[in-house]
Amino acid sequence: MSSPQGAARPPLVRFLSRCHVASRPEARRLVQAGRVTVNGRRVTDGAWRVDPQRDRVEVDGKEIRLDEARAAHVWWVVNKPRGTVATTRDPEGRPTVLELVPEPRAPGLAPVGRLDKASAGLLLLTNDHGTASRLLDPRSHVAKVYRVKVRGHPSEATLHAWRTEAVVDDGLPLGPMDVSVERTGPKSCWLSVTLREGKNRQIRRRVEAAGHAVEVLVRMRFGPLELGTLAPGAARQLTTEEHAALVACVDPDTASNAHP
Helix, strand or coil: CCCCCCCCCCEHHHHHHHCCCCCHHHHHHHHHCCCEEECCEECCCCCCECCCCCCCEEECCEEECHHHHHHHCCEEEEEECCCCECCCCCCCCCCEHHHHCCCCCCCCCEECCCCCCCCEEEEEEECCHHHHHHHHCHHHCCCEEEEEEEECCCCHHHHHHHHHCCEEECCEEECCCEEEEEEECCCEEEEEEEECCCCCCHHHHHHHHCCCEEEEEEEEEECCEECCCCCCCCEEECCHHHHHHHHHCCCCCCHHHCCC
């Protein structure tokens, strides 16, 4: 069995997540419950490092292979309409983004990050939870670009504060935003906002704290992927080139071997 040392080998929990066996929290519970073996030996430490090429990893007696999992990874991009919730199921019966993906759907499909009910635009769904987690990690610096219609006209001082200052709103630290004014009207203006972290309602919180209101918020880009002409409510799978570009944001060494 591989040693728990060695940064080149992924921790067991991360390996299971990359194989889309489960999300990282769920994979951690599987390991702690004693349902995972490595080379025939039960391992209950989620940080135990494995060699994907040499070690035999089993969950409930079934072998898990990274190459097969990569081939089974599915990536969808949807144009989420306003009023649709970015979850796989909703106890209140509201429409979900998962319903935008045509059936039959791959098991384990889930949204990559947040996009609140009142917002619209580009949202990714995948069963590749390992890559999804790395894309959302603030340390990856993956840019998300939004078009935002704001009531009123933020002053130059407000725009400067948004660009340069971090604030704490209701106990939540919110970092600076890259903001530019696209066009102005009599009572509102359109902004282009770029974020590199995924705090809950970050744009709305900062705009409202400055005395303005968000009237429209649409995500136009996630990393190298653009919304383009995808119609509201429509969904499509990523092309091989799009998927490789996305993986290259967080895992450039394996991007050339990635499958959509």
